[in-house]
Amino acid sequence: MALTPKPDFKSIEAKWQKFWLDNRIYKFNPKSKKKVFSIDTPPPYISGNPHMGHGVSYTGFEFIARYKRMKGLNVFFPIGFDDNGHPTERYVEKKYNIRSTDIPRQKFIELCRQETEILEKTAKESFVKLGHSYDWDLFYSTISDKAIKTAQLSFLDLYKKKLAYRTEGPGLWCVECQTALSQADIEDEERETKLNFIDFGLENSGVIQIATTRPELLPACVGIFVHPDDAGYKKFVGKNAVVPLFHHVVPIIADKKVDPNFGTGAVMICTFGDKTDVEWWRTHGLALRIVLEKNGRLGHDAHEFAGMTIKEAREKITEKLKETEHLAKQEALKQNVGVCWRCHKPVEIIITKQWAVKAVTAKKELLEAGQKLNWVPQYHSKRFEDWVKNLNTDWVISRQRHYGVPIPVWYCKACDSEVVADVSELPVDPNAKSPLNMKSKSSKCKCGSAEWRPDADVFDTWMTSSLTPQISCGFSKDSVPFDLRPQGYEIIRTWAFYTLLKSLYHFKKLPWKNIMVNGMVLDPKGKAMHKSKGNVIDPMEHVEKYGSDAFRYFASTVNIGEDAPFQEKEIVHGQKLLIKLWNVARFAEPHLSKAGKSTNIIDKWILSRLSEIIKIYEKNFDNYDAVPARRELEQFFWHELCDFYLEMIKPRIYGSDEKAKAEARATLTACLLAILKLFAPFIPHITEEIYSELFSKVEGEKSIHLSQLPLSAIVDKRALELGALAMEAISEIRKWKADSRLSLGAEVEKLVLYHPNSNKIEKIKTEIAATMRVKNLEIKQGNLKVMQPA
Numbered sequence: 001m002a003l004t005p006k007p008d009f010k011s012i013e014a015k016w017q018k019f020w021l022d023n024r025i026y027k028f029n030p031k032s033k034k035k036v037f038s039i040d041t042p043p044p045y046i047s048g049n050p051h052m053g054h055g056v057s058y059t060g061f062e063f064i065a066r067y068k069r070m071k072g073l074n075v076f077f078p079i080g081f082d083d084n085g086h087p088t089e090r091y092v093e094k095k096y097n098i099r100s101t102d103i104p105r106q107k108f109i110e111l112c113r114q115e116t117e118i119l120e121k122t123a124k125e126s127f128v129k130l131g132h133s134y135d136w137d138l139f140y141s142t143i144s145d146k147a148i149k150t151a152q153l154s155f156l157d158l159y160k161k162k163l164a165y166r167t168e169g170p171g172l173w174c175v176e177c178q179t180a181l182s183q184a185d186i187e188d189e190e191r192e193t194k195l196n197f198i199d200f201g202l203e204n205s206g207v208i209q210i211a212t213t214r215p216e217l218l219p220a221c222v223g224i225f226v227h228p229d230d231a232g233y234k235k236f237v238g239k240n241a242v243v244p245l246f247h248h249v250v251p252i253i254a255d256k257k258v259d260p261n262f263g264t265g266a267v268m269i270c271t272f273g274d275k276t277d278v279e280w281w282r283t284h285g286l287a288l289r290i291v292l293e294k295n296g297r298l299g300h301d302a303h304e305f306a307g308m309t310i311k312e313a314r315e316k317i318t319e320k321l322k323e324t325e326h327l328a329k330q331e332a333l334k335q336n337v338g339v340c341w342r343c344h345k346p347v348e349i350i351i352t353k354q355w356a357v358k359a360v361t362a363k364k365e366l367l368e369a370g371q372k373l374n375w376v377p378q379y380h381s382k383r384f385e386d387w388v389k390n391l392n393t394d395w396v397i398s399r400q401r402h403y404g405v406p407i408p409v410w411y412c413k414a415c416d417s418e419v420v421a422d423v424s425e426l427p428v429d430p431n432a433k434s435p436l437n438m439k440s441k442s443s444k445c446k447c448g449s450a451e452w453r454p455d456a457d458v459f460d461t462w463m464t465s466s467l468t469p470q471i472s473c474g475f476s477k478d479s480v481p482f483d484l485r486p487q488g489y490e491i492i493r494t495w496a497f498y499t500l501l502k503s504l505y506h507f508k509k510l511p512w513k514n515i516m517v518n519g520m521v522l523d524p525k526g527k528a529m530h531k532s533k534g535n536v537i538d539p540m541e542h543v544e545k546y547g548s549d550a551f552r553y554f555a556s557t558v559n560i561g562e563d564a565p566f567q568e569k570e571i572v573h574g575q576k577l578l579i580k581l582w583n584v585a586r587f588a589e590p591h592l593s594k595a596g597k598s599t600n601i602i603d604k605w606i607l608s609r610l611s612e613i614i615k616i617y618e619k620n621f622d623n624y625d626a627v628p629a630r631r632e633l634e635q636f637f638w639h640e641l642c643d644f645y646l647e648m649i650k651p652r653i654y655g656s657d658e659k660a661k662a663e664a665r666a667t668l669t670a671c672l673l674a675i676l677k678l679f680a681p682f683i684p685h686i687t688e689e690i691y692s693e694l695f696s697k698v699e700g701e702k703s704i705h706l707s708q709l710p711l712s713a714i715v716d717k718r719a720l721e722l723g724a725l726a727m728e729a730i731s732e733i734r735k736w737k738a739d740s741r742l743s744l745g746a747e748v749e750k751l752v753l754y755h756p757n758s759n760k761i762e763k764i765k766t767e768i769a770a771t772m773r774v775k776n777l778e779i780k781q782g783n784l785k786v787m788q789p790a
Contacts, residue, residue, distance in 0.1 A: 002586075002589060003693055003694075007579070009575075012686065012689045013548050016688045017129065021128065021136070023703075024137065025702075026133040026135050027135050028076045028135045028138065036074045036075075036076055036483075037073040037484075038076040039075070039078075039483065040469055040511070041077065042486065042488075043080035043468060044082060046119040046123055050126045051538075052536075052566060053520060055539030055540075055555070056554070056564075057486075057518040058127070059130060059552050060518055060558065061516055063626040064626065065133055066133055067621045067709075070708060071709055072708055075135075078134065078135060079139055080140035081140075081142070082142045083119070083141055083143050084141075084405060084461060085459075085464075086179065086401055086460075088115070088403055089403050090342050092112050100178075100402050100403075105431075109402055130551070133705065138472060142465060143403075147405070148405045148464075149427040150464070151459055151464040151467060152405065152408045153426060155397075156408065157505075163357055165358070166353065166356075167356055168353040169351060170271070170272050170349045170351050171349065171352055171354060171393075172186060174343065174345065175294065175296030175310070175348055176296070177340060177342060178295070179399045179401050180352055180396050181396065182393070182396040182397075182462075183392070185341045186338040188336045189336065189337055190336055191337050193213050194318075194330045194331065194333065196212055196213070197263065198215065198218075198321060199327075200224065200326075201244070208241055211264045211266070216317055218243055218244065218246060218270075218317060219298070220273075221243045221246075221269070222281065222286045223250045223269045223280070223286050224251070224252045224266055225255050226253075226254055226255075226266045227254065228255070228256060233266060236252045236266075237253065239251075244326040245324065246303065253280075257276065271286075274349065277349070289301060292348055292350060296348070297309055305317060310348075354396050355397050355407060356395060356396050356398075357394060357395040358394050359394045359501060362505075366388045366500060367388050367389070373514070374513060374514040376517065376561070376625065380561055383493070384496060388497070395460075395501070397460045397463045399458050399460050399461075400456075401458050403458070404458030405463065406428070407458065408430060409421070409430060410435045410454050411452065413453050414445065414451065417446065419452070430454035469499070469503070476507075477506075477507040480503050480511045481509060481513050483514060484514045484516060485512040485514070485515045486516040486517075487515070487516075487518070488517070488520065489561065514624060518558075518561065522566065523535040526563075542568070548685060549574065549578055549684070549685050550572075550574040552683060552684075553571065553573070553575075553577060553682065553683060554566075556682050558627070560625050574683075577634065580637075580642065581637075581686060584641075584642060584672065588668050588672045588694075591664075593666050593669055594669075596662065600652075600667075601719055603663055604716045605716070605720060606645045606667065607671070607716075608717075608723070609636060610636070610671060610710075612715060637675055644730060646668075647730075647771050648767055651770035651771065672694075674710040676695070677691075677704060684705060687704055688705065722760060722764050725757060726767060728755075729755065729768050730772060732785070733768070734772070736751070736786035736788075746773065748772070748775070750774070750778070750789055751776075751788055751789075752778045752779075752788070753768075753779050753780070754785045754787070755780075755782070755784055756784065758781040762779050765777055
């Protein structure tokens with residue numbers, strides 16, 4: 001069956017997507033003797049439809065999987081969906097306009113599972129439509145029993161090694177999501193606020209003025225701090241001040257960390273406004289005044305302001321300060337505020353009891369491990385280094401949510417001592433099973449009590465995601481290292497950091513050898529995409545409009561590691577490439593032949609150039625950078641093969657010289673097959689369709705993606721030089737024809753071509769003349785130009 005005049009992209013893509021799935025074309029073969037290439041695929045959050053970042057960045061590293069497979073490697077390419085934890089809960093809460101606490105815990109969990117199943121189906125359909133070559137037999141969900149067991153195994157191992165511990169103290173808390181957070185869950189956000197200058201009376205007489213952005217925390221004030229070298233405040237150090245409105249007495253203390261140039265140079269410390277407050281509170285042994293509650297409202301110590309939200313209290317306390325003439329003035333101020341990574345609401349610091357994993361003490365080992373990794377691009381290693389160097393808290397792994405991996409712990413109701421599950425009993429939900437029913441546990445606590453309560457919290461979602469190598473390959477030292485970890489730079493501080501930490505703690509090994517870091521896809525104006533801005537672009541709409549291969553072409557234009565604006569014009573250009581490739585294949589179809597050597601210099605030139613392209617292509621792909629590989633290939637295809645070589649062989653293909661015809665056909669066949677294979681990782685559907693029609697039977701492969709990439713051959717330097725001269729000469733004659741208002745196919749009786757390398761041009765004069773349909777082409781020495789004799 002011949003290729004149709006025009007390709008039907010939708011039907012072609014649907015046909016091959018079904019074929020690949022039905023025939024398990026991309027299945028990993030554990031019994032194969034081929035060298036394994038393993039990819040630690042990022043499991044996307046299943047909390048909505050795949051976005052542009054998924055469409056572009058996941059396609060970007062999928063190119064690598066296809067390339068390695070066609071290089072003869074046994075590619076281990078699993079795919080999982082991160083469908084547990086905070087993101088999924090937030091999605092369900094927004095969809096149903098409820099809070100997780102509004103309905104019974106188990107009913108909310110069931111609702112999350114129900115939505116997860118729907119979202120998983122949609123996500124798989126999207127990735128299949130994008131032409132991604134995952135091995136779906138290796139699919140996993142981070143809320144599956146296997147993933148739960150793996151996360152719980154990890155916890156028990158860390159607990160046994162005294163690397164996981166339970167702690168009570170001030171920690172990060174999201175009042176909107178009602179859960180503890182870790183340092184990595186916090187993002188900086190700039191906001192405009194007011195700097196309030198407030199007069200505190202001294203205990204005996206006098207006034208000291210402080211500046212604060214958080215007047216609502218006045219009831220939690222436990223001290224005033226000034227710089228020891230600030231001459232204006234030296235006389236106040238050691239005295240006491242009275243907090244306005246609340247009338248409790250606080251000490252005035254000197255500390256070198258105070259910035260004397262901020263505000264008045266005097267600041268109040270509250271329990272707690274920020275991490276500096278926590279540090280000063282601990283260092284100076286200050287009192288504890290707990291005012292802010294977990295729900296984001298002020299407690300009873302706020303007196304008349306009790307029960308108000310933070311915003312309400314800020315407004316009312318500010319009004320009261322004005323009434324009592326304690327507020328001297330206000331100034332506009334821009335400041336960076338830490339916000340929750342999911343709800344983007346400011347985080348607070350509240351005293352809670354949480355589980356944590358040691359991280360600060362491992363900074364040296366983490367930095368050394370980071371230096372052993374091959375970062376692509378290399379400059380993104382700096383993000384990791386900066387994060388580790390600035391790390392100042394351990395990793396809080398417990399979350400006060402419902403939908404996630406249960407923490408396998410019970411607590412004695414009498415003394416609060418913990419007892420952990422046994423490895424043999426995993427996975428376990430402590431809310432559904434008492435330690436009394438577990439044969440490995442004593443029925444009584446060491447204090448004598450026999451009453452237990454389950455841990456109602458779940459693990460941080462990264463506690464599971466940091467174990468993707470083990471979820472795929474089992475919890476053992478043999479699960480690592482993988483060959484490649486692809487991921488975004490925005491989660492270096494989370495996914496990369498936590499996976500590396502866990503691998504070092506559990507196995508004393510690197511989790512991967514190479515880490516390939518992608519940037520973000522921005523809107524066409526270069527702005528980050530957000531639903532609130534109304535600038536979110538759905539990748540699947542463009543797949544529907546232009547086809548998957550055309551969209552994948554756009555992904556191949558986005559430089560690795562860099563942010564890039566979405567450009568629909570690149571998808572349009574990609575579609576033009578597909579049509580051109582189809583037309584070239586249709587032109588070649590009746591002329592395909594068996595491979596054979598050619599003595600023609602132009603054939604030697606194109607094959608030598610093809611060999612050069614293959615070397616460049618392989619070098620870039622082996623460095624995990626597919627973009628320049630595609631760029632060089634496409635430039636060769638359009639500019640050299642299509643614009644010149646195909647035109648140069650037409651006289652021989654349609655001529656009467658059988659030897660010349662056979663050589664041209666053999667070279668054309670070799671070039672088309674090689675180009676199809678080289679384009680296959682980028683545009684898999686159209687190349688599969690053409691290969692299936694023209695080459696599958698000849699090569700004995702049922703899919704181009706199971707075939708081998710072409711090998712580079714010895715380059716004929718003489719042919720390269722003469723071929724380049726031929727292109728230059730043909731270009732000059734084309735220009736002359738255009739200036740003379742002649743069609744490129746017009747026959748010309750006689751022309752004179754002046755060229756500085758006339759002797760070398762003479763050797764390819766026949767090919768030049770035949771290509772440009774010049775009956776009598778005379779070559780003369782001189783500057784490059786074309787003339788027609790009078």
